[in-house]
Amino acid sequence: xxxxxxxxxxxxxxxxxxxxxxxxxxxxxxxxxxxxxxxxxxxxxxxxxxxxxxxxxxxxxxxxxxxxxxxxxxxxxxxxxxxxxxxxxxxxxxxxxxxxxxxxxxxxxxxxxxxxxxxxxxxxxxxxxxxxxxxxxxxxxxxxxxxxxxxxxxxxxxxxxxxxxxxxxxxxxxxxxxxxxxxxxxxxxxxxxxxxxxxxxxxxxxxxxxxxxxxxxxxxxxxxxxxxxxxxxxxxxxxxxxxxxxxxxxxxxxxxxxxxxxxxxxxxxxxxxxxxxxxxxxxxxxxxxxxxxxxxxxxxxxxxxxxxxxxxxxxxxxxxxxxxxxxxxxxxxxxxxxxxxxxxxxxxxxxxxxxxxxxxxxxxxxxxxxxxxxxxxxxxxxxxxxxxxxxxxxxxxxxxxxxxxxxxxxxxxxxxxxxxxxxxxxxxxxxxxxxxxxxxxxxxxxxxxxxxxxxxx
Amino acid sequence: xxxxxxxxxxxxxxxxxxxxxxxxxxxxxxxxxxxxxxxxxxxxxxxxxxxxxxxxxxxxxxxxxxxxxxxxxxxxxxxxxxxxxxxxxxxxxxxxxxxxxxxxxxxxxxxxxxxxxxxxxxxxxxxxxxxxxxxxxxxxxxxxxxxxxxxxxxxxxxxxxxxxxxxxxxxxxxxxxxxxxxxxxxxxxxxxxxxxxxxxxxxxxxxxxxxxxxxxxxxxxxxxxxxxxxxxxxxxxxxxxxxxxxxxxxxxxxxxxxxxxxxxxxxxxxxxxxxxxxxxxxxxxxxxxxxxxxxxxxxxxxxxxxxxxxxxxxxxxxxxxxxxxxxxxxxxxxxxxxxxxxxxxxxxxxxxxxxxxxxxxxxxxxxxxxxxxxxxxxxxxxxxxxxxxxxxxxxxxxxxxxxxxxxxxxxxxxxxxxxxxxxxxxxxxxxxxxxxxxxxxxxxxxxxxxxxxxxxx
Numbered sequence: 001x002x003x004x005x006x007x008x009x010x011x012x013x014x015x016x017x018x019x020x021x022x023x024x025x026x027x028x029x030x031x032x033x034x035x036x037x038x039x040x041x042x043x044x045x046x047x048x049x050x051x052x053x054x055x056x057x058x059x060x061x062x063x064x065x066x067x068x069x070x071x072x073x074x075x076x077x078x079x080x081x082x083x084x085x086x087x088x089x090x091x092x093x094x095x096x097x098x099x100x101x102x103x104x105x106x107x108x109x110x111x112x113x114x115x116x117x118x119x120x121x122x123x124x125x126x127x128x129x130x131x132x133x134x135x136x137x138x139x140x141x142x143x144x145x146x147x148x149x150x151x152x153x154x155x156x157x158x159x160x161x162x163x164x165x166x167x168x169x170x171x172x173x174x175x176x177x178x179x180x181x182x183x184x185x186x187x188x189x190x191x192x193x194x195x196x197x198x199x200x201x202x203x204x205x206x207x208x209x210x211x212x213x214x215x216x217x218x219x220x221x222x223x224x225x226x227x228x229x230x231x232x233x234x235x236x237x238x239x240x241x242x243x244x245x246x247x248x249x250x251x252x253x254x255x256x257x258x259x260x261x262x263x264x265x266x267x268x269x270x271x272x273x274x275x276x277x278x279x280x281x282x283x284x285x286x287x288x289x290x291x292x293x294x295x296x297x298x299x300x301x302x303x304x305x306x307x308x309x310x311x312x313x314x315x316x317x318x319x320x321x322x323x324x325x326x327x328x329x330x331x332x333x334x335x336x337x338x339x340x341x342x343x344x345x346x347x348x349x350x351x352x353x354x355x356x357x358x359x360x361x362x363x364x365x366x367x368x369x370x371x372x373x374x375x376x377x378x379x380x381x382x383x384x385x386x387x388x389x390x391x392x393x394x395x396x397x398x399x400x401x402x403x404x405x406x407x408x409x410x411x412x413x414x415x416x417x418x419x420x421x422x423x424x425x426x427x428x429x430x431x432x433x434x435x436x437x438x439x440x441x442x443x444x445x446x447x448x449x450x451x452x453x454x455x456x457x
Numbered sequence: 458x459x460x461x462x463x464x465x466x467x468x469x470x471x472x473x474x475x476x477x478x479x480x481x482x483x484x485x486x487x488x489x490x491x492x493x494x495x496x497x498x499x500x501x502x503x504x505x506x507x508x509x510x511x512x513x514x515x516x517x518x519x520x521x522x523x524x525x526x527x528x529x530x531x532x533x534x535x536x537x538x539x540x541x542x543x544x545x546x547x548x549x550x551x552x553x554x555x556x557x558x559x560x561x562x563x564x565x566x567x568x569x570x571x572x573x574x575x576x577x578x579x580x581x582x583x584x585x586x587x588x589x590x591x592x593x594x595x596x597x598x599x600x601x602x603x604x605x606x607x608x609x610x611x612x613x614x615x616x617x618x619x620x621x622x623x624x625x626x627x628x629x630x631x632x633x634x635x636x637x638x639x640x641x642x643x644x645x646x647x648x649x650x651x652x653x654x655x656x657x658x659x660x661x662x663x664x665x666x667x668x669x670x671x672x673x674x675x676x677x678x679x680x681x682x683x684x685x686x687x688x689x690x691x692x693x694x695x696x697x698x699x700x701x702x703x704x705x706x707x708x709x710x711x712x713x714x715x716x717x718x719x720x721x722x723x724x725x726x727x728x729x730x731x732x733x734x735x736x737x738x739x740x741x742x743x744x745x746x747x748x749x750x751x752x753x754x755x756x757x758x759x760x761x762x763x764x765x766x767x768x769x770x771x772x773x774x775x776x777x778x779x780x781x782x783x784x785x786x787x788x789x790x791x792x793x794x795x796x797x798x799x800x801x802x803x804x805x806x807x808x809x810x811x812x813x814x815x816x817x818x819x820x821x822x823x824x825x826x827x828x829x830x831x832x833x834x835x836x837x838x839x840x841x842x843x844x845x846x847x848x849x850x851x852x853x854x855x856x857x858x859x860x861x862x863x864x865x866x867x868x869x870x871x872x873x874x875x876x877x878x879x880x881x882x883x884x885x886x887x888x889x890x891x892x893x894x895x896x897x898x899x900x901x902x903x904x905x906x907x908x909x910x911x912x913x914x
Binding site for chain 2 (some may be wrong): 022026029030035298301316317320321322323327329332334336346353418
């Protein structure tokens with residue numbers, strides 16, 4: 001057996017506590033699988049007096065980050081403080097001190113991946129981050145190693161468990177958005193300020209990381225078009241259900257070549273503009289948005305706080321990875337898997353071979369979201385008056401958007417008030433659809449801004 | 458970039474042709490991901506005159522296995538001939554000649570894993586086999602690497618695409634078993650002799666491999682209790698559906714400690730006898746059988762020829778891996794991933810650390826299937842005569858098996874003939890249930906041998 005691998009944990013909150021517990025409680029198992037002992041040598045916290053897992057020896061707990069990083073008996077620094085300022089400094093200092101880094105910090109990688117990975121290559125050390133996307137679901141290894149023979153042509157993923165919990169509660173129990181959110185907060189699935197979860201930002205960070213691995217593009221999260229679930233009304237869930245669909249918040253990547261891969265009907269929604277397909281330049285469109293999926297779609301069946309990633313590879317076809325996307329122990333499982341990989345010596349090989357966030361890309365450029373073609377679900381509140389439908393359908397026709405189906409229920413008893421009108425379109429470019437929306441919203445008969453979502457087929 | 462990795466392909470049928478195609482057509486991509494070129498140097502076939510993929514240079518095709526194995530420019534031998542006689546000799550010869558081995562041969566590993574892996578350790582070479590289980594679904598990496606922090610406590614898997622295709626066709630389109638099998642054969646999902654697929658043998662081979670990785674047990678496939686789908690009647694599919702269940706052929710592993718892991722309701726079916734839980738000896742029960750799953754279960758929703766593996770880990774909880782379980786390109790995707798891993802140098806680390814099929818186990822012993830506790834679905838054809846139900850329920854009571862629900866439809870118009878009777882039991886040990894069956898089958902009122910399946914909850 002080789003030498004012991006010494007570990008410093010920077011941050012010991014929920015996930016950190018889980019990592020410490022697993023490392024100590026299952027030390028024998030981990031040593032057997034890593035081929036060497038993994039020893040937790042340092043735990044750095046903000047408040048050393050807070051009660052913690054009794055398995056953690058008190059004498060390894062401190063508040064001194066630098067002492068932990070520079071401890072010669074520490075070989076790996078696990079960054080679990082989150083955020084992008086202190087965390088980034090910790091990671092860069094650790095690498096400069098010759099330590100490997102394991103992190104679950106999606107924001108750090110999405111925002112500063114190039115800087116961090118360049119520092120790691122300079123220091124000839126590795127950065128591992130399985131826990132940064134989809135918690136306990138090993139999607140980083142799937143994309144980077146298991147599917148290495150493939151060019152990924154599309155990704156469709158449920159990456160935000162909070163949003164999926166809320167949408168599931170709305171769909172299955174008829175809750176309003178507000179009631180479902182309140183329940184998610186009560187159960188600890190949503191923060192007091194849930195903005196980053198429900199507006200799609202969290203999923204955009206994770207999508208940026210997956211896009212780097214699969215397409216070599218360094219998309220900044222704020223550049224990724226996103227629409228959250230906060231505009232979804234119980235009415236939309238009901239209409240979608242009537243039409244045979246379930247609404248899910250999806251993070252998606254579609255390549256220009258995707259519709260050519262011939263792996264079946266799922267691929268009809270292509271991310272490519274026709275122009276991109278003609279020139280042959282590989283492009284990828286990235287976006288986070290609520291999408292209407294057929295009830296029988298694999299991702300439509302992912303319930304509650306689970307995450308799932310559906311990957312289309314040009315050799316393998318379609319594979320799905322599903323499991324708990326957050327939480328103490330699922331995330332700890334991924335962090336410890338990275339530590340075992342470092343112990344085995346696998347992670348170092350993977351890091352060197354993958355050359356992530358390096359200057360050599362894979363030739364992909366990011367497609368402007370306006371050019372993505374999709375079918376759309378459009379819900380309007382319109383005044384029940386002659387000519388309303390003629391105005392709306394004329395605007396859509398002007399943008400060459402044709403209508404696949406239209407549902408207008410009778411007005412409620414008192415009549416004359418706004419009534420919901422739902423239109424499902426055929427394929428149209430996002431840009432043209434949004435232009436039509438602006439005009440529709442400006443109609444005097446439109447009582448509230450239009451609500452719209454992409455269709456998954 | 459390091460030296461080129463030279464590859465010999467032994468066997469160039471469907472999967473071999475796919476591997477050759479991917480290696481040649483995507484050579485640049487593969488070299489980039491492996492950090493070195495992967496060159497197909499030799500392709501050994503039985504009939505060199507058969508037309509093949511035009512990408513394969515004719516001058517590397519031959520019939521000489523030994524020349525390919527001993528070619529100094531070959532570093533990896535890919536065994537794709539299948540079976541256990543010639544294939545085993547090829548693998549042992551390749552290892553003795555100092556070559557790494559990649560194989561998709563589940564039968565070879567399940568039957569002779571210990572011999573093959575011992576030879577590899579002696580030769581200080583690696584054996585990779587992602588393609589041997591679940592085709593394009595990377596479950597070997599998931600169990601061996603991604604979930605390395607976990608002790609797996611249970612596996613439930615759809616590992617035979619043929620059976621799943623047949624069951625899906627029966628359930629969704631009301632086909633008879635014979636008609637569904639004929640369709641599977643026409644579409645190439647089933648062999649002319651489908652025995653090994655439909656009787657559970659194929660799934661048992663794959664389960665033996667998963668059990669070695671997860672529990673360190675070397676169960677021989679013929680020792681794994683198995684029941685195929687060939688006894689399932691359209692009537693059972695209908696009754697199951699009425700009760701809210703879907704029938705799937707599952708390969709399952711349940712550990713004695715499983716019901717203690719506390720990850721929720723899915724765990725109510727424990728593989729452990731109460732005795733095993735008390736003594737604390739880790740045990741695992743392995744079996745392949747049709748199981749009634751609730752319509753909402755993840756595995757109930759796996760349709761057609763797909764494979765899916767649901768893994769319960771004691772740290773992560775439940776994760777699912779799903780995708781194409783067979784076919785040319787999905788299997789080639791896994792074989793080439795193994796080759797890239799060898800190119801990167803990852804596979805060698807993994808092989809050394811995993812110590813599979815070695816003498817050092819993980820303390821697990823295989824539980825006799827009679828002790829597995831489950832609920833059961835039991836369908837009888839009984840003569841419609843007074844006292845029939847009394848006799849049957851008495852026999853079940855004698856074995857302390859209590860009844861959860863019972864469905865007896867009215868006899869058809871002509872009366873007096875055998876009528877179907879469906880009983881769902883509460884938890885019972887398989888041994889006692891089978892004892893009861895013997896007595897029930899011996900009743901003069903039992904018109905045909907009882908049909909029974911486990912319940913997934």
